[in-house]
Amino acid sequence: MSGAPALEPTGAEERPSKGGIGPFLRMAAPPTLVALLIVLAWYGVTYFVLEPDRRFLLPPPHGVILQGFLDGGVLTEILGGLYQTALVAVYGLAIAFALGFSMALVMSQAKWIERSLYPWAVVSQTVPILALVPLLGFWFGFGLMSRVTVCVIISLFPIVINSLTGLQSVEPKLHDLLTLHDAGRWTRALKLQIPAALPHIFTGLRTSAGLSVIGAIVGDFFFGRGRPGIGILLDRYSRRLRSEELLAAVIVACLLGVAAFWIFGVIGRRSVGHWDPSWSDKRQKR
Amino acid sequence: MSENAGLSGQERTRSTLDPVISLTDVSKSFGSTHALDRVQLTVQQGEFVSLVGPSGCGKSTVLQLCSGLIRPSSGAIERSYENIGYIFQEPTLMPWRTVEQNVRFLGELEGMSRRESRRRAAEVLALVRLEEFDNHYPMALSGGMKMRTSIARSLLLDPDLFLFDEPFGALDQISRTRLNEELTSLFADRRFGALFVTHSVDEAVYLSSRLLVMCKRPGRIAAEFEIPYEFPRIPSIRYEPEFALLAGKVAAALAESS
Numbered sequence: 001m002s003g004a005p006a007l008e009p010t011g012a013e014e015r016p017s018k019g020g021i022g023p024f025l026r027m028a029a030p031p032t033l034v035a036l037l038i039v040l041a042w043y044g045v046t047y048f049v050l051e052p053d054r055r056f057l058l059p060p061p062h063g064v065i066l067q068g069f070l071d072g073g074v075l076t077e078i079l080g081g082l083y084q085t086a087l088v089a090v091y092g093l094a095i096a097f098a099l100g101f102s103m104a105l106v107m108s109q110a111k112w113i114e115r116s117l118y119p120w121a122v123v124s125q126t127v128p129i130l131a132l133v134p135l136l137g138f139w140f141g142f143g144l145m146s147r148v149t150v151c152v153i154i155s156l157f158p159i160v161i162n163s164l165t166g167l168q169s170v171e172p173k174l175h176d177l178l179t180l181h182d183a184g185r186w187t188r189a190l191k192l193q194i195p196a197a198l199p200h201i202f203t204g205l206r207t208s209a210g211l212s213v214i215g216a217i218v219g220d221f222f223f224g225r226g227r228p229g230i231g232i233l234l235d236r237y238s239r240r241l242r243s244e245e246l247l248a249a250v251i252v253a254c255l256l257g258v259a260a261f262w263i264f265g266v267i268g269r270r271s272v273g274h275w276d277p278s279w280s281d282k283r284q285k286r
Numbered sequence: 287m288s289e290n291a292g293l294s295g296q297e298r299t300r301s302t303l304d305p306v307i308s309l310t311d312v313s314k315s316f317g318s319t320h321a322l323d324r325v326q327l328t329v330q331q332g333e334f335v336s337l338v339g340p341s342g343c344g345k346s347t348v349l350q351l352c353s354g355l356i357r358p359s360s361g362a363i364e365r366s367y368e369n370i371g372y373i374f375q376e377p378t379l380m381p382w383r384t385v386e387q388n389v390r391f392l393g394e395l396e397g398m399s400r401r402e403s404r405r406r407a408a409e410v411l412a413l414v415r416l417e418e419f420d421n422h423y424p425m426a427l428s429g430g431m432k433m434r435t436s437i438a439r440s441l442l443l444d445p446d447l448f449l450f451d452e453p454f455g456a457l458d459q460i461s462r463t464r465l466n467e468e469l470t471s472l473f474a475d476r477r478f479g480a481l482f483v484t485h486s487v488d489e490a491v492y493l494s495s496r497l498l499v500m501c502k503r504p505g506r507i508a509a510e511f512e513i514p515y516e517f518p519r520i521p522s523i524r525y526e527p528e529f530a531l532l533a534g535k536v537a538a539a540l541a542e543s544s
Contacts, residue, residue, distance in 0.1 A: 173378040176355055180372055181395040191394070195382045275381045275423045 059244050068248020078233060078245075082252050085229035088144065088216040089260065092151020093209055099152065100159030100208075101201070107160075108167035108193060109185065125157040133222045143226040147219030154215035155208035162204025166197025199276040202268030209260035217253055230256070304366055305330045306447040306479035307352050312361035313504075314347055321347050323504035324361065331446060332477040334517075336490035336497045338540060344505030345483040349449045352481060367447035367479070371440030375452050377432035379424040379439075386411065386420035389438045396443065403442065410441040413472060430461035437472075450482040454489070466492055467521050474518035487540065491533045492524055499536060501543030509539040 039061055046060045059067075069075055103121065107114040129150060140146040170192050178188055220231020228236070230253045237246035273279040308328040314321045321344045329335050337345050350356045351363060353372050379388050386407050393403030411417045414434040424432055433453055440448065454462045466489055473480060473493075484490050490497050491513055499509040513532065515523055523529050 171376065171378050173374045173376060174380070176374075177372065177378065177392075178395070179355060180353055180370060181392060183395055187395065191391075192380070195380065198382070272382070275425055277425065280425075 056241065056243050059247065064244050064247045064251070067244035068251075074245050074248070077228075078230070078249055078252055081228055081230040081233040081249070082256060084227050085213070085216045085220065085231065085253070086256060088147045088219060088229060089151055089209075089212040089256075091148045092215055093155055093205070093212040095148065096152045096155040096208060096212065097159055097205065100156050100204070101163050103160050104163035104167055104197075105189065105194075107164055108189075114164070121157060121160045124153055124160075127153055129153060129218065137223065141225070142223045144223075146223040147216060147229070150219035150222070151212045151215035154218075155212040158207040158211065159201075159204045162200045162207070163197055166200025167193045169200065170196045199268070199272045199279055202264060202272065202279065206261055206264035206268065209264050210257050213253075213257045213260050305364070306367040307481075308364045309348075309351065309358075310362045310364070312351060312358045312363060314344070314351060314356070315359045320504040322351075322358075323506045325506055327481075327498065327507065329447065329479040329481050331479050333496060334473055334480045334482065334494045336482045336484060336494035337500060338484060338487060338490045338497060338536065339500030339505070339543065340502050340540070341485070343500045343502035343543075345500060346451050347505070348500075349451050349481065349483055352447075353449055367445070369443045369445040369447075371437075371443070371445035371448040371478075373433075373436055373440060373448065373450045373453045375455060377424070377429075377436040379432055379435055381424050384421050384423055385416060385427070385435050385438075388424070388435055389420075389442055392439060392443050406442050407438075410438040413441065413475075414438045414468065428461070429457050430465060433457065433465060434468075437469075441472075441476075444476070446478050448478050448480045450480065450484075452483055452485065455485065462489070463521065467519070469493060471518040487533050487536045488524065491529060491536060492519060497536060499539045499543055508543040509536075511536055511539075 042058070042061055046055060046058050050057060067074065068078070103117060107117050132153070136146045136149055140149055167189075174192060175188070178192060183191070216229060217231040217234070220229040221235060224232045224235075230249055233249045234246065234253070237243075237249060268279050269281065273281060305328045309325050311324045311326065313323055313325070325348060327335075327348065337348060339345050347356070349372070351358055352365075353370060354363075354365070380391065383391065389407045389411060390403045393406065398406075407420075408417065411420055414437055416431060416434055416438065419427065419431065424435070427435065436453070454465050457465065470493060480494075482490070482493055494513050495517075497511040497513060498507050499511075500506065501508040511532065515529075
C-alpha cells in the first residue's frame with residue numbers, strides 16, 4: 001500500500017468514494033501488477049532464455065490458455081478433475097473438522113485429557129504420509145476413501161490446535177461468573193467456550209482448507225483408482241510431456257487452494273468480524 | 287466513630303437489618319502462605335462497606351471467600367443473601383454479545399423468561415444510562431461504558447449482596463469520579479449490601495457507609511471507620527473539610543498498617 005500515495009497524490013478525493021470502486025481498486029491493483037510482472041517474466045523466459053527446441057519446457061502463457069483452457073476436451077477433463085479433487089478436499093476437511101473440533105472440546109474439559117491427547121495430535125502432524133500409503137491402500141483401497149483419509153491426516157492438526165486455543169481463551173473471571181451461577185459443563189461449553197473459540201476455529205479452518213486441497217492432490221498421486229482428480233491429471237500430462245495442459249492444471253490447482261482459503265476468510269469475517277478485532281475489516285484497512 | 291452522634295439513629299435502623307454476609311474468624315492459607323488471619327466482617331442489607339489495604343493484603347481473597355468461589359481454611363462464613371453480584375476488576379463482558387445480550391446473560395443462566403429478562407434489561411440499562419447502546423458490541427464501548435454494562439449485568443438479578451473488586455481501577459480519573467457518583471445513587475436506590483475493595487482512600491470514603499482498613503502478612507482488619515454522609519452522595523462532599531479530615535485519618539491508618 002505504501003506505493004499508492006505516489007501514484008495517487010489526491011488522497012483526499014478518494015475519501016468520499018468509500019464503499020465504491022476506489023477501495024477495491026486500491027486492494028486489487030498491487031497484486032494485479034505483480035501478476036502482470038510474472039506474465040512478463042514468463043514470456044521473457046519462454047522467448048529469450050529457452051531455445052526453440054527446448055521451448056516445450058515453458059510454453060508461453062497464450063499457449064497455455066489456448067491449449068489448456070480454450071480446448072473443449074482438455075477443459076472438460078481439467079474441470080472434471082477439479083470437481084473430483086474439490087470433492088475429496090471438502091469431505092476430508094469436513095471429517096477433519098468434526099474429528100478435530102471434538103478432540104479439542106474433549107481436551108478442553110480436563111487437563112489430564114489434554115495431556116493424554118495432545119501428543120497424538122502432534123503425531124498426526126508429523127506422520128510421513130508416504131510411509132502410510134501402502135497401509136492406507138491395504139485398508140481402504142486405492143480410491144476415494146484413501147484420498148479422503150490423506151486429507152484428514154494432513155488437515156487435522158491446525159483444527160485441533162486452533163479450536164483448543166479458542167476454547168481455552170475465555171477470561172478466567174468469566175468462568176468464575178458461571179461458577180457463581182452453578183453453570184454445568186454443557187452450559188459452559190455452549191454459552192462461553194464455543195462462542196469464544198469461533199474466531200480461532202475459523203483461523204484453523206482457513207489453514208486446514210488449504211492443506212486439505214494439498215492432501216487431495218497428493219492423495220491423487222498414490223490412490224488413482226476411480227475418477228481422476230487434478231493430481232492424476234498432473235501426473236498424466238507430465239508423463240506425456242504436454243506442458244500446456246500441465247501448466248493449465250497447475251494453475252487450476254493453485255486457484256482451488258486460493259479459493260479454499262478465501263471462502264473461509266469470507267465466512268470468518270461475516271460470522272465474527274463484527275466483534276473480533278482480528279477478523280474485522282477495520283484492521284485490514286489500516 | 288463517636289463524632290457521628292447525629293447519625294446514630296440511622297445506624298440503629300441499619301443494625302436491625304439482617305446481615306447479608308458475615309465472616310467469623312476466617313483464615314485462609316495458600317500452601318505455606320498465610321493470606322488471611324481471623325477476619326471478622328459483617329455486611330448488612332443497605333450497608334456499603336469498603337475494604338482498603340496495601341497490595342497483596344488479601345482484599346480480593348476476602349471477596350472470593352464471600353462469594354464461595356474459594357473456601358476458608360478455618361472460620362465460619364454465614365450467607366443470607368439470595369442473589370450475589372460480583373463485579374471484577376475487568377468488565378469481563380462477552381465480546382460476541384451485544385450490550386443487551388450481555389446484560390441478559392445471567393437471566394439465561396437462571397432460567398428467567400425472555401420477556402422478563404428483556405423488561406429488566408431495559409430497566410437496568412436505563413439505570414446505568416446505556417439504553418441507547420443496547421445494540422453495540424463491547425468492542426465499540428469505552429472503558430467506563432464496559433464497566434457500566436458489567437454492573438448492569440449483575441443488576442439484572444437484583445442482588446442483595448454486591449461484591450466489587452477494584453472495578454474502577456483501570457479507568458481514567460474523570461470516568462472514575464463519574465462512576466463513583468452513579469454508584470452511590472444506584473446504592474441509594476437499590477439498598478443492597480455492598481463490599482467494595484479499592485486502593486483509593488478517596489473513593490472508599492466517598493462511597494461507603496463503613497470503611498475497613500486491612501494490613502498485610504497475614505491480612506487482617508486493622509481499623510474501622512464510619513462515614514457519616516447521607517446517600518446518594520453529592521460529588522461536592524469530596525471538597526468538604528470533614529471529608530479531607532476523614533480521608534486523612536484513613537490514610538494514616540493505612541500507612542500504619544502497611
